[in-house]
Amino acid sequence: MKKLIAALAASALLMSAAQAQQVPAPQIAARSWLLLDATSGQIIASQDPDTRIEPASLTKVMTAYVVFEALRDKKITLDQMVNVSVRAWKVDGSSSKMFIDPATPVKINDLLYGLMVQSGNDAAVALAEAVAGDEATFVTLMNRDAERMGMKNTRFANPHGLPSPDNYSTARDLSILASRVIKDFPEFYKIDSVKEFTYNRIKQQNRNRLLWLDPTVDGMKTGHTDASGFSMIASAHRPNGPAGERRLISVLSGATSDGNRTAESQKLLNWGFQNFDTVKLYAKGQAILTPEIWKGSKSNVKIGFPNDVWVTVPKGVAQKMKPVLERKDPLVAPLALNSRVGTLKMNVDGKPLLALPVVALEEVQEASIFGRAWDSMRLWMK
Numbered sequence: 190m191k192k193l194i195a196a197l198a199a200s201a202l203l204m205s206a207a208q209a210q211q212v213p214a215p216q217i218a219a220r221s222w223l224l225l226d227a228t229s230g231q232i233i234a235s236q237d238p239d240t241r242i243e244p245a246s247l248t249k250v251m252t253a254y255v256v257f258e259a260l261r262d263k264k265i266t267l268d269q270m271v272n273v274s275v276r277a278w279k280v281d282g283s284s285s286k287m288f289i290d291p292a293t294p295v296k297i298n299d300l301l302y303g304l305m306v307q308s309g310n311d312a313a314v315a316l317a318e319a320v321a322g323d324e325a326t327f328v329t330l331m332n333r334d335a336e337r338m339g340m341k342n343t344r345f346a347n348p349h350g351l352p353s354p355d356n357y358s359t360a361r362d363l364s365i366l367a368s369r370v371i372k373d374f375p376e377f378y379k380i381d382s383v384k385e386f387t388y389n390r391i392k393q394q395n396r397n398r399l400l401w402l403d404p405t406v407d408g409m410k411t412g413h414t415d416a417s418g419f420s421m422i423a424s425a426h427r428p429n430g431p432a433g434e435r436r437l438i439s440v441l442s443g444a445t446s447d448g449n450r451t452a453e454s455q456k457l458l459n460w461g462f463q464n465f466d467t468v469k470l471y472a473k474g475q476a477i478l479t480p481e482i483w484k485g486s487k488s489n490v491k492i493g494f495p496n497d498v499w500v501t502v503p504k505g506v507a508q509k510m511k512p513v514l515e516r517k518d519p520l521v522a523p524l525a526l527n528s529r530v531g532t533l534k535m536n537v538d539g540k541p542l543l544a545l546p547v548v549a550l551e552e553v554q555e556a557s558i559f560g561r562a563w564d565s566m567r568l569w570m571k
Contacts, residue, residue, distance in 0.1 A: 211503045215460045217453050220418070220443025223360040224457050227368045227424070227436040228467045229499035234460075238361040239342060242442040245412030246285070246308050247358070247420055248350030250366055251331050252316060253305055256297075257374040258334070259320045267298040269319070276324075277314035281351055286311045288389045299388055301377070305410065306386040307393040313349035324348060338365050352414050360440040367409055367422050367438050381408030398451040399423055406458070409438075411450070419444040423454040427462050435467040468507045470535070471498040474550055477533070478514065482553055484565070485522030491550040492516075492530050498545060500535070510535045510542060524553040 214234040221242055223235040232238070259265045273289045280286070287303030289295050289311050297319060303312035317327035324347060331345040340362035346355035371378050384401065385394045399406040405425040412420040420442040429435035439457040444450035471477060476491035502510070516531035524530075531547040 211506070212464050215456060217441065217457055218444060218449060219441040219453055221360045222439070222441035222453075222457065223364050224461050225364040225368065225438045225440075226461070226465070226467055226501040227371060227438050228429070228434075229501045230368075231501045232361075232364070233437075233465055233501060235360065238364075239359050241342060241357045242359060242420070243352065243414055243417035244350055244356065244358040244363065244442075245352075245414045245417050245420055246310075246350045247363055247410050247412040247422055248345060248348065248356060249304055249308065249313055250363070250370060250410050250422065251335065251345060252313050252327075252348040253301065253377070253380075254366065254370050254374070255327065255330050255334060256301065256304075256316050256320055257370070257377045260297075260377070261374070265297055265319060267296065267301075269297045270294040271297060271300065271315055271319045273311075273315055274318055277311050277318065280310045280314050280349065284310045284349075284351060287386075287393070288391050289315060290389065293389075295388075301380055302383065302386045303388055305380045306383050306395050307388070308396060308411070310349040310351060313347075317348040335362070335366070338369055340365055350412060350414075352416060360442060363422060363440045364438055367424065367440070370409070371424065371436070371438075378408060381410065382406075396447070397421070397423065398447070399425075399455060402451070403455060403458070411447075413447075417442060419447055419450040421450045421454050423458060425458050425462075429467055435462075437461045464504060465501050466504050466507055467499055467501045469497060469499050473497045476550060477547070480516060480518070480520060480530075482520040482522055482524060484555060485524065485553040486555065487553055490520060490524060490530075490553050492547050493550050494545065495527055495548055495550075500543060502542070506537055506542070509537045511537070514547065516547075522553045522555050524549050526550070526552045 221237040221240045223238040224233045226233055272294050273291045275291055278291050285308040287307045287309030300312045300316050303309040317324045321327035327348055328345055335343045343358040343362040346353040396411040405427045408424045409422040422440050424438045426434045426436040437458055439454050471494050473496050475493050477493045479489045479491050482490045513534045513536055527548045529546050530549050533545045533547050535542045
């Protein structure tokens with residue numbers, strides 16, 4: 190299955206290259222940026238997506254993810270009261286805080302809002318201590334999740350993103366993280382769309398200005414340090430015709446100001462929605478063909494895809510796509526479920542746009558010794 194996922198990723202790269210030839214990428218005023226279609230999983234456009242960046246407060250997206258896992262696994266609860274440590278209270282006083290106090294226990298739920306809406310570094314430390322006992326153990330959990338998600342160029346050193354040489358990531362890795370938060374924890378992701386939160390009689394607004402400018406934007410996080418400049422992960426969902434909705438995620442780092450990162454993120458999202466369509470080619474488990482199989486307990490096998498197949502293409506291209514199936518014939522039993530049996534290529538004007546691995550949608554065991562012998566003779570005569 191891992192090889193199959195890798196093959197799907199490779200096909201997305203082929204698609205990205207084809208798209209780049211047809212739709213000029215926008216000029217974005219940032220050092221590193223990327224636009225991901227979360228519905229298809231394809232990167233539509235990017236600039237230096239694997240360049241190491243300082244994630245700053247974008248780190249808190251992983252902090253939130255680890256906390257969401259703890260809530261899912263019932264290790265903590267939203268109503269649980271947490272004692273605020275002096276360490277959490279004293280976190281860099283010049284940085285963003287939600288202003289928790291060692292004299293007043295605080296709910297996990299409030300800390301999550303303080304983390305994602307107010308970008309509280311004190312909330313990040315308090316949550317880390319509540320989940321794992323101390324920051325160091327929590328950071329281990331963050332890096333474990335990053336590795337599991339395939340964030341190959343990421344390392345976390347703390348739960349808040351304050352400057353550290355051991356705290357780094359890339360636009361590509363952060364887009365992976367953002368899409369996983371939205372997919373795995375949609376009920377908690379809603380926090381990111383909250384425009385303001387009041388704690389300890391102090392009202393603070395969400396630093397994501399797109400929440401006021403674009404009603405289709407519902408997240409996700411901003412960040413800033415002197416070294417990294419202004420960074421932002423933004424996500425928006427808009428209508429996608431009969432297919433319902435589609436979601437785009439933009440990541441940029443190295444903008445020169447808050448206003449600049451907001452404008453450039455909006456430009457990137459608008460460009461993606463205006464110039465590309467996301468279409469569903471095949472449904473999970475849909476048999477695209479039932480070819481003959483030899484020496485098996487059945488004479489035919491269903492082949493197709495283990496997941497829904499969505500593709501993102503330049504507007505007007507979807508109607509021109511022509512499927513061409515290349516099979517590994519003859520198919521001979523035994524054949525395992527999800528074993529690769531061929532490649533489906535989608536061509537436009539005779540040129541390949543993408544290639545998708547086709548798999549067996551069912552297991553086929555060997556036939557009896559007599560059945561195998563009969564098919565061996567038939568194959569020899571074929």
